[in-house]
Amino acid sequence: MLRFLPFVLKNSWRNRRRTTLTIVSISVSLCLLGVLMAIYYAFYFTDATPSQALRLVVRNKISLAVPMPVFYRDKIRQVPGVREVAPYQWFGGVYKDRREAKNMFPRFAVEPDKILNIRGEMQVPEDQKKAFIQERTACMVGKALADKLNLHLGDRIPIQGDIFPVNLEFTLRAIYDAPENNEVLYFNLEYLDQALGAKRWGQIGTFYVLADSPESVPRIAQAIDDEFHNSPVQTKTESERAFQLGFLSFLGNVKMILLSICAAVTFTILLVSANTIAMSIRERVREVGVLKTLGFTRSTILTLILGEAVAIATIGGALGVVLASLLCGVVRQGPAFSDDLKHLSIQPPVALACLIVAATIGLISAFIPAWNASRISIVEALRSTE
Amino acid sequence: MAIPVTYNLRNLVVRRTTTIMTALGIGLTVAVLLAILALVGGLRSSLQASGNPLQVLVLRKGSNAELSSAVTPANFQDMKFKSGIAQSRSGQPMASLEMVTVINLASVDAPQGININLRGISSIGIEMRDNLKLVAGRWFQTGRREVVVGESIQKRFPGARIGQRLHFGRGDWDVVGVMSAGTGAANSEIFGDLNQVSSDFQRPDALSSALLRATDPVAAKALINDIANDQRLNLDAMSEVDYYQSQTNSGVVIEYLGIFVSIIMGVGSSFAAMNTMYAAVARRSQEIGTLRVLGFSRGSILFSFFIESILLAALGGLVGCLLVLPLNGVTTGIGNFVTFSEIDFNFRVTPQIMALGVAFAMVLGALGGLFPASSASRKEILTALRGI
Numbered sequence: 001m002l003r004f005l006p007f008v009l010k011n012s013w014r015n016r017r018r019t020t021l022t023i024v025s026i027s028v029s030l031c032l033l034g035v036l037m038a039i040y041y042a043f044y045f046t047d048a049t050p051s052q053a054l055r056l057v058v059r060n061k062i063s064l065a066v067p068m069p070v071f072y073r074d075k076i077r078q079v080p081g082v083r084e085v086a087p088y089q090w091f092g093g094v095y096k097d098r099r100e101a102k103n104m105f106p107r108f109a110v111e112p113d114k115i116l117n118i119r120g121e122m123q124v125p126e127d128q129k130k131a132f133i134q135e136r137t138a139c140m141v142g143k144a145l146a147d148k149l150n151l152h153l154g155d156r157i158p159i160q161g162d163i164f165p166v167n168l169e170f171t172l173r174a175i176y177d178a179p180e181n182n183e184v185l186y187f188n189l190e191y192l193d194q195a196l197g198a199k200r201w202g203q204i205g206t207f208y209v210l211a212d213s214p215e216s217v218p219r220i221a222q223a224i225d226d227e228f229h230n231s232p233v234q235t236k237t238e239s240e241r242a243f244q245l246g247f248l249s250f251l252g253n254v255k256m257i258l259l260s261i262c263a264a265v266t267f268t269i270l271l272v273s274a275n276t277i278a279m280s281i282r283e284r285v286r287e288v289g290v291l292k293t294l295g296f297t298r299s300t301i302l303t304l305i306l307g308e309a310v311a312i313a314t315i316g317g318a319l320g321v322v323l324a325s326l327l328c329g330v331v332r333q334g335p336a337f338s339d340d341l342k343h344l345s346i347q348p349p350v351a352l353a354c355l356i357v358a359a360t361i362g363l364i365s366a367f368i369p370a371w372n373a374s375r376i377s378i379v380e381a382l383r384s385t386e
Numbered sequence: 387m388a389i390p391v392t393y394n395l396r397n398l399v400v401r402r403t404t405t406i407m408t409a410l411g412i413g414l415t416v417a418v419l420l421a422i423l424a425l426v427g428g429l430r431s432s433l434q435a436s437g438n439p440l441q442v443l444v445l446r447k448g449s450n451a452e453l454s455s456a457v458t459p460a461n462f463q464d465m466k467f468k469s470g471i472a473q474s475r476s477g478q479p480m481a482s483l484e485m486v487t488v489i490n491l492a493s494v495d496a497p498q499g500i501n502i503n504l505r506g507i508s509s510i511g512i513e514m515r516d517n518l519k520l521v522a523g524r525w526f527q528t529g530r531r532e533v534v535v536g537e538s539i540q541k542r543f544p545g546a547r548i549g550q551r552l553h554f555g556r557g558d559w560d561v562v563g564v565m566s567a568g569t570g571a572a573n574s575e576i577f578g579d580l581n582q583v584s585s586d587f588q589r590p591d592a593l594s595s596a597l598l599r600a601t602d603p604v605a606a607k608a609l610i611n612d613i614a615n616d617q618r619l620n621l622d623a624m625s626e627v628d629y630y631q632s633q634t635n636s637g638v639v640i641e642y643l644g645i646f647v648s649i650i651m652g653v654g655s656s657f658a659a660m661n662t663m664y665a666a667v668a669r670r671s672q673e674i675g676t677l678r679v680l681g682f683s684r685g686s687i688l689f690s691f692f693i694e695s696i697l698l699a700a701l702g703g704l705v706g707c708l709l710v711l712p713l714n715g716v717t718t719g720i721g722n723f724v725t726f727s728e729i730d731f732n733f734r735v736t737p738q739i740m741a742l743g744v745a746f747a748m749v750l751g752a753l754g755g756l757f758p759a760s761s762a763s764r765k766e767i768l769t770a771l772r773g774i
Contacts, residue, residue: 017664018661018664018665021657021658021660021661021664022657022661024657025653025654025655025657025658025661026654028650028653028654028657029650029651029654031650032647032650032651032654036647061490062487062488062489062490062554062555063487063488063489063490063501064488064490064501064726065453065487065488065501065726066487066488066489066587092454093448094448098450160448161448162446162448162449162450162454162455163449163454163456165446165456165620232556236490246498253718253719257640260421261418261647264414264415264417264418264651265651267414268411268414268415268651268654268655269654271407271408271410271411271414271658272411272654272655272657272658272661274407275404275407275408275411275658275661275662276658276661278403278404278407279404279661279662279665
């Protein structure tokens with residue numbers, strides 16, 4: 001079969017303009033498909049990172065917007081398998097000018113030693129760690145955020161409260177580097193409590209829990225929720241990854257939107273490819289007659305034509321994957337609302353899927369015209385005037 | 387002299403398989419664009435329908451959402467009697483103190499749960515929402531653990547029908563009625579008695595917002611300035627229309643995504659149209675020669691093929707409109723980063739959107755048709771007639 005390969009390639013390169021247009025059009029569409037699949041893959045197929053796999057998030061069952069009593073931590077701490085419990089309070093507030101997108105970054109009130117413990121992947125120099133733990137008004141920001149806002153150690157960062165009726169001013173004492181959540185500001189929960197004074201409320205938004213092994217995560221989640229099942233305030237505990245995906249569902253039915261656009265794109269490529277193949281076969285009916293006269297069998301002719309279509313589509317697909325990985329670079333630079341998009345790239349399974357889709361489309365789109373051409377009688381084919 | 391358009395139309399009919407496939411390809415591109423525009427359009431119209439230009443929403447200084455705001459009953463008493471506030475039929479000031487929080491309800495299509503706005507409200511607040519109507523059951527009674535749910539909540543959550551009980555806060559709440567706000571945001575909210583809700587969430591002194599009705603637009607502006615400048619209150623006021631306008635942001639992300647996707651798909655399908663038109667030019671070489679012999683100029687050949695490509699694409703645009711039309715009126719929900727909850731609305735496939743889709747298709751056709759048309763017009767008569 002392989003000895004026909006030069007023939008197939010020669011044939012596909014006969015009408016250069018058409019082949020080029022087809023390849024470009026397939027590659028542009030497949031590039032889009034590739035990026036969409038990469039996004040889908042990043043959201044729904046990426047496993048939690050090793051450090052993430054050990055963490056759980058506890059929140060009030062009613063919703064994330066409703067806090068729970070802070071004394072719950074002692075009971076959570078006693079659940080077997082729990083290594084650490086860290087309170088996390090979303091502070092919200094306004095930094096400088098709200099209208100600028102770069103000023104919108106998450107701010108959490110935490111206990112410094114606990115957060116450093118629970119987020120082991122964060123890299124902080126030892127002296128900065130100490131300063132952050134010891135100084136009440138200290139804060140720590142991610143490296144990406146510090147670069148974006150041009151912040152340096154020792155800078156003062158004022159935040160105006162909205163949920164909490166206090167305005168706070170932090171001193172930047174530590175800058176951490178981490179593969180994810182690199183644009184967050186953490187500050188001391190004690191500072192918030194003291195600023196609130198008499199208004200301190202004994203409530204907390206979420207607890208982050210560190211488990212002793214990834215296997216015990218589901219059991220711990222169940223145990224924590226069972227513990228508070230009969231309390232006035234019930235909890236909902238889930239793995240950190242599930243918690244993050246919960247935010248995603250916020251954008252509406254992302255899964256459905258992505259899948260339906262993918263389907264539309266695939267179908268469009270199918271039409272483009274089918275149209276081209278049909279056009280090129282129509283022009284060549286007489287040649288098919290000649291091939292048949294020379295003794296080529298039906299199945300060989302069918303394979304030759306299908307091979308040509310698959311070759312064109314696969315080349316388009318390969319080009320599409322290259323374009324898609326370039327496009328992923330653009331998406332990474334964009335304003336990402338999800339950490340997954342900050343690391344978007346074409347993973348090998350996605351690239352493979354793109355090539356398979358391309359080849360399959362080539363095969364399907366060529367099948368009917370190729371089948372008809374292979375069945376046409378020699379006399380009729382030779383008489384053809386196209 | 388121009389070549390009659392009928393010539394092009396008949397051509398498209400004769401080569402119908404190619405025509406249909408190319409048009410369908412363009413149609414799908416247009417359909418994706420239109421679906422996204424219809425989604426964003428629906429969201430916008432829902433949020434626009436939610437605001438009344440005469441009404442002023444009061445939040446704590448620095449907050450941009452009811453959820454992150456706090457207004458005390460004492461503040462409210464101070465504000466209630468400011469000048470410029472309209473009076474209700476019973477002679478009360480049209481001012482409503484409200485509490486908003488978010489509850490998470492699970493449904494069949496979202497077992498993980500969806501965030502829903504819960505609003506504690508009093509009867510004056512209901513009266514102030516002009517387009518709010520009760521469509522089934524009755525309003526909640528003051529002092530009882532009863533709630534009225536928005537129309538789309540009732541549709542999406544089987545557990546939120548009349549006679550059922552919802553569990554949140556410190557216990558169960560009876561669903562006693564269903565309300566409709568036209569296309570407004572209250573369709574995806576749950577209303578309950580202010581005192582009951584705020585005591586359940588232990589927030590009797592930290593409510594969320596106050597809604598005031600001004601007597602006229604000038605008074606509304608004055609009221610906004612008056613409250614914002616009142617140092618004692620530490621509150622901020624804005625027109626209700628502006629408040630909902632600021633929430634359309636969540637649609638912007640999706641709109642950008644949609645435009646981005648359709649432009650890339652558009653590039654692909656305009657190349658496909660180019661392919662089709664090149665094939666058409668190649669096959670009709672002899673016809674082109676004949677037309678030239680008959681005296682049609684190069685210009686009219688160029689124009690004729692260009693028009694044919696645009697016609698082909700416009701057909702695709704119409705196909706795209708037909709594909710999207712069934713979406714019109716379908717309800718969907720989208721998360722709102724300002725209110726932290728989901729708002730439900732209908733896809734709106736308006737004539738404007740459809741016109742935009744056909745125009746987009748025609749641009750694709752024009753881009754795809756330009757080169758083939760110019761190559762057709764540049765053919766030499768003799769070569770063209772020979773059919774090479």
